Amino acid sequence: MDRQSLLPLLDARLPLTEEGVAEAARLAGVPLAQAWGVVRHYPRYRGLPQGRLLVDDPVARARGFARLLREADGTYPPMGLEALSPLFVRIEGKERYVEEGGRLVPFRDFRLPFALGQGERLLPPEPILNLRAYERVGGLQALRGLLGDAFSPHDLIQAVEEAGLLGRGGAAFPTHVKMRAVAQAPSPKYLVVNADESEPGNFKDRFLLEHHPFLVLEGALLAAHAVGAEKVFLYVRDEFAAAIQGLEQAIGELKEAGLLTKPTEVFHSGGLYICGEETALLESMEGKRAEPRLKPPFPVEKGLWGRPTLVQNVETLANLPLILKEGPAAWRLKEPKLFSISGDVARPGLYELPLGTPLGEALERAGGSPKELKAVLLGGAAGVFTRDFAVPLRYRERLPIGAGAIVAFGKEVDLWEVLLGLAHFFQEESCGKCFPCPLGTAIQVEMVKRRERSRALVHDLAQALKGSLCGLGQSAYWAYQSLLEVEDAA
Amino acid sequence: MRLNVNGQEVEAKEGALLLELVDVPTLCHHPHTETHGLCRLCLVEVEGRLVPACATQATEGMVVRTDTETLRSFRKTLLEWLALSTDLSLAPGLEELLLAYGADPGRWGEMPLTRKGRAPIRDNPFFLRDYAKCVNCRRCVDACGDGIMGVYALTLEGRGLLAHPTTPLDRPLPETPCVFCGNCVQVCPTGALRPLSLEV
Ligand code: SF4
Ligand code: SF4
Ligand code: SF4
Ligand code: FES
Numbered sequence: 185m186d187r188q189s190l191l192p193l194l195d196a197r198l199p200l201t202e203e204g205v206a207e208a209a210r211l212a213g214v215p216l217a218q219a220w221g222v223v224r225h226y227p228r229y230r231g232l233p234q235g236r237l238l239v240d241d242p243v244a245r246a247r248g249f250a251r252l253l254r255e256a257d258g259t260y261p262p263m264g265l266e267a268l269s270p271l272f273v274r275i276e277g278k279e280r281y282v283e284e285g286g287r288l289v290p291f292r293d294f295r296l297p298f299a300l301g302q303g304e305r306l307l308p309p310e311p312i313l314n315l316r317a318y319e320r321v322g323g324l325q326a327l328r329g330l331l332g333d334a335f336s337p338h339d340l341i342q343a344v345e346e347a348g349l350l351g352r353g354g355a356a357f358p359t360h361v362k363m364r365a366v367a368q369a370p371s372p373k374y375l376v377v378n379a380d381e382s383e384p385g386n387f388k389d390r391f392l393l394e395h396h397p398f399l400v401l402e403g404a405l406l407a408a409h410a411v412g413a414e415k416v417f418l419y420v421r422d423e424f425a426a427a428i429q430g431l432e433q434a435i436g437e438l439k440e441a442g443l444l445t446k447p448t449e450v451f452h453s454g455g456l457y458i459c460g461e462e463t464a465l466l467e468s469m470e471g472k473r474a475e476p477r478l479k480p481p482f483p484v485e486k487g488l489w490g491r492p493t494l495v496q497n498v499e500t501l502a503n504l505p506l507i508l509k510e511g512p513a514a515w516r517l518k519e520p521k522l523f524s525i526s527g528d529v530a531r532p533g534l535y536e537l538p539l540g541t542p543l544g545e546a547l548e549r550a551g552g553s554p555k556e557l558k559a560v561l562l563g564g565a566a567g568v569f570t571r572d573f574a575v576p577l578r579y580r581e582r583l584p585i586g587a588g589a590i591v592a593f594g595k596e597v598d599l600w601e602v603l604l605g606l607a608h609f610f611q612e613e614s615c616g617k618c619f620p621c622p623l624g625t626a627i628q629v630e631m632v633k634r635r636e637r638s639r640a641l642v643h644d645l646a647q648a649l650k651g652s653l654c655g656l657g658q659s660a661y662w663a664y665q666s667l668l669e670v671e672d673a674a
Numbered sequence: 675m676r677l678n679v680n681g682q683e684v685e686a687k688e689g690a691l692l693l694e695l696v697d698v699p700t701l702c703h704h705p706h707t708e709t710h711g712l713c714r715l716c717l718v719e720v721e722g723r724l725v726p727a728c729a730t731q732a733t734e735g736m737v738v739r740t741d742t743e744t745l746r747s748f749r750k751t752l753l754e755w756l757a758l759s760t761d762l763s764l765a766p767g768l769e770e771l772l773l774a775y776g777a778d779p780g781r782w783g784e785m786p787l788t789r790k791g792r793a794p795i796r797d798n799p800f801f802l803r804d805y806a807k808c809v810n811c812r813r814c815v816d817a818c819g820d821g822i823m824g825v826y827a828l829t830l831e832g833r834g835l836l837a838h839p840t841t842p843l844d845r846p847l848p849e850t851p852c853v854f855c856g857n858c859v860q861v862c863p864t865g866a867l868r869p870l871s872l873e874v
Contacts, residue, residue: 202843215826216842217819224831224840456833473830478711478729611787616810616837619701619713620748623755626787626835634783641781647744648751651714651724 187489188212190222190471195452198278200229212471225473226454228422232275233258236283241384242561243527244270245605246597261457261612262384263423265296267526267591268533280423292425295394296387299533306506306520307536311395313430315437318398324443326508327402330409331445337410341367344410344504346512352521353378353460353497354566354586355655356579362494365484366411369492375413375446376469376488376495377404379420379427380453380460383564384609385589388522389498391534393420393427396502397434401448403501406508408446411494416448419465422455457565457613461654462495464615475617476654497587521588523577525550528557528594537577543590544573552592559599559670564589565606566659568666569599571673584662600635603667607632610660621657624649628664637668677736692718692727696740699749699771702811703728704861707821709813715749724748750775758785759835761807764865787835797846801859801869805838808866814858815839827852 190212197204200223209219223229235257238244244252247270253259260273265282272283281288298311312318329335335343345360366373377400381389392400400418408416420428431450438444453459454468463477466488487493499522507515519539523546526532530551537546543562544554554573562570563586575583593599610625624645631645646661675686679696686695693703693716701713711729718727719739727740739745753772757779762768771777794804810830818828827850831840841850859867 205843215819217826217829220840220842220844221829221831224829225833478726611834614834616832616834617712619715619756619809620752622835622837623752623759626759626785627755627782630782630784630786636783644747644751647747648755651717651748651752653711653714 189451189469190214190219191226191452191454191468193471194219194223194229198228199231214471218472221473222471226456226468228455232278232280233260234275234277236272236274239263239266239271239273240605240608241266241271242591242593242602242605243267243385245602246527246591246593249601249605261609262382264381264383264387264390264421265294267385267387267524267589268297280425290425291423292429295426296391297533298395299531300391300536305536306510306515306518307396307399307522312398313395313434315398315434315441315443318402322509323398323505324402326505327405327409327443327445329508330406337367337412340406340410340504340508343507343512347503347507347515348519349500349503349507350579351497352499352503352587354383354563359496359500362484362496363407363411365482366413366492366494369485371412372414373412373492374488374494375404375408375411375416376462376465376493377416377418377498377501378460378462378465378495379418379424379498380465381498381587382421382457382460383566383587383589384606385524385526385561385564385567385591386587387524388534388588390421390424390427391522392498392502393424394430397427397430398438399502399505400498401431401434401438403504404448404496405445406504407494407496407501413446413494416446417469417488418448418450419453419459419469420450421459422452428452456615457609458615458654458656461656464654465495466493473615475615476656478653499587521577521585523588523590525552525590525592527561527590527592528552528597529592539578540576542573543570543575543577546577546590547573547592550592556594558593558595558597559667560593561589561591561602561663563587564591565609566655566662568662569603569670570666571670599667599670600632603663604629604632606663610656614656614660618653618657620648620650621652621654621660624652624657625660628661632664637671639668642668675732675734677732677734677738679738680740686732690732692725692730692732692738695732696727696738698727698740700728701768701809701863702813704813704863706857707813707816707861709811709816709821713752713809713811715752717745717748719745746775750777753777754779754782755785756809758782759787760789760809760864762864764807764868765863767863789836789838792838796870798848798852798854799870800854800856801867803839803847804866804868806866807864808838809864810838811863812839813861813863814867817857817861818852822857823853823855825851825853825855828858 193208237260238256240259241262349359350356464474468474716727792806
């Protein structure tokens with residue numbers, strides 16, 4: 185990075201004092217005002233809440249939230265791991281723990297169980313945590329091929345295009361289009377791996393980072409070479425402490441083996457849902473409040489520090505080595521996608537399924553029975569409730585699949601309670617930069633609380649939220665609107 | 675360069691902002707600050723997409739609609755929400771817009787989070803900071819910082835609906851780099867910042 189970023193400077197000074205903030209601002213070369221705006225934006229600089237906290241996610245909402253909350257001192261936002269069952273975290277001073285089977289596991293040791301669903305898969309069937317193991321399953325062949333001139337950056341982008349890879353972060357933008365734009369842009373340029381997954385009910389990227397760090401890194405290095413990036417940044421959700429450790433170890437191993445072909449660095453994310461929005465992510469890396477930028481210009485033209493930047497989701501990049509290994513045509517036939525399936529199914533976990541798999545079949549894979557379900561939340565907070573079990577899980581289908589979160593709810597679940605959790609989530613996570621979103625998400629909480637079913641009012645709420653600056657506000661009403669449709673159909 | 679606005683051919687100079695060519699309400703945009711694209715009141719439709727007129731350049735052959743059913747409903751709702759959450763009594767322009775769009779804030783019931791209860795801050799002899807009236811347009815922050823003064827006596831506190839301007843370390847203004855130039859007061863559209871000389 186060209187400059188010292190403010191966030192790591194602040195992180196190094198936790199818990200913050202006024203002198204600490206002033207010193208960080210000086211070192212970063214920014215006005216104190218900017219540093220203070222940052223401190224008053226990110227939760228961890230305001231001081232962590234303390235005590236036993238209930239992770240407020242859809243599953244906890246479906247399991248008697250009020251009762252669970254009585255056992256807690258407060259709530260904690262979803263972190264992409266909780267969806268297997270309601271989860272408590274404990275925060276004591278600076279230490280953070282996850283409660284797991286009656287034990288307190290420090291964040292730095294907590295990993296998602298390796299629960300990769302059965303079926304034909306491209307992902308290795310066990311965790312691959314060291315370089316030797318990775319090479320044994322054919323790892324690094326693609327990177328070696330690229331470095332050894334077996335194929336060119338152009339060929340790589342061509343293969344991505346032939347494979348038809350769409351971004352796996354939720355927006356489903358064709359990956360090769362972004363890659364080509366950055367490849368053609370002037371240097372210096374950057375690659376940023378968006379590992380800030382915080383969609384409630386989604387835990388696929390966390391899984392990949394924790395169990396397949398080399399696959400993610402190889403994908404990132406391939407992309408960096410393809411577009412001519414000078415440097416790779418992995419922007420990782422701060423809570424994923426075990427993943428960060430594992431990545432750093434993997435980076436070290438690659439370096440030692442002389443295979444870290446681009447400078448690669450982990451950046452601790454700002455720790456907010458909005459940090460996953462690519463321009464807000466870049467703002468936070470530049471040491472500002474994580475607020476989305478107006479587009480255009482897009483990051484491929486003006487990204488990190490104003491330079492062309494390829495921002496890609498973890499799962500998207502992890503597919504690059506797989507595409508080269510399988511061959512684009514064979515990969516395209518399989519079109520693997522990771523789905524986080526949780527809630528009222530017998531075997532919650534991560535499932536690699538071909539795009540186009542019907543929702544009902546995906547649920548059955550995870551031991552769920554559509555007949556016994558009231559509805560499914562498809563796509564996370566920025567998703568929809570549905571009973572359309574025939575819908576193919578595919579991008580640009582009649583229902584959005586987002587990043588691939590599927591939460592199932594049994595017949596006895598009060599979906600309004602789940603919806604209220606989502607409404608709170610949006611209200612809490614709205615950054616407040618544009619006008620419709622902070623106002624609309626606040627009004628929405630009130631409407632959901634009183635179980636407002638007026639079509640006219642919900643329509644106007646939707647209409648106004650659609651005018652928001654970024655996807656957070658623009659999708660904040662989807663779950664609400666879809667619940668009314670599910671009720672109508674029942 | 676020619677484009678089509680609400681069915682009419684319009685002639686425009688290369689690089690013109692849509693805002694210079696259409697008549698739409700604005701709130702965050704100000705000719706002397708760099709704030710734009712925040713309030714969304716000036717949204718217009720271009721090929722089915724909503725874009726802010728204050729931050730979008732006109733291009734050859736563009737087809738723009740400024741007064742569709744969708745846009746009217748959008749502006750009406752947004753104004754209603756502003757009226758529910760914020761004290762607009764010193765923002766006559768907004769009060770007029772509420773009337774013009776037939777706004778009925780009461781149809782939404784209560785606003786759970788409201789800015790209205792905030793007490794005015796009197797920390798200097800020149801002007802009042804009355805954030806109960808603040809819509810968080812950030813014009814003042816930009817005027818003080820990057821936009822006009824380069825002084826950086828203002829920044830932002832919080833997120834979501836309760837976000838609003840504050841000073842570095844939340845200090846009283848006289849303890850910040852503020853030089854009391856009054857630019858922030860000049861650009862404030864709602865009377866949230868106003869000269870004390872106007873107070874009775
Ligand atoms: S839509 Fe919400 S999150 Fe996005 S910029 Fe606006 S206030 Fe921020
Ligand atoms: S009066 Fe003070 S706070 Fe306002 S713009 Fe001037 S220097 Fe900044
Ligand atoms: S005080 Fe005035 S200028 Fe500043 S953000 Fe609020 S409304 Fe805008
Ligand atoms: S005036 Fe254009 S968005 Fe505010």
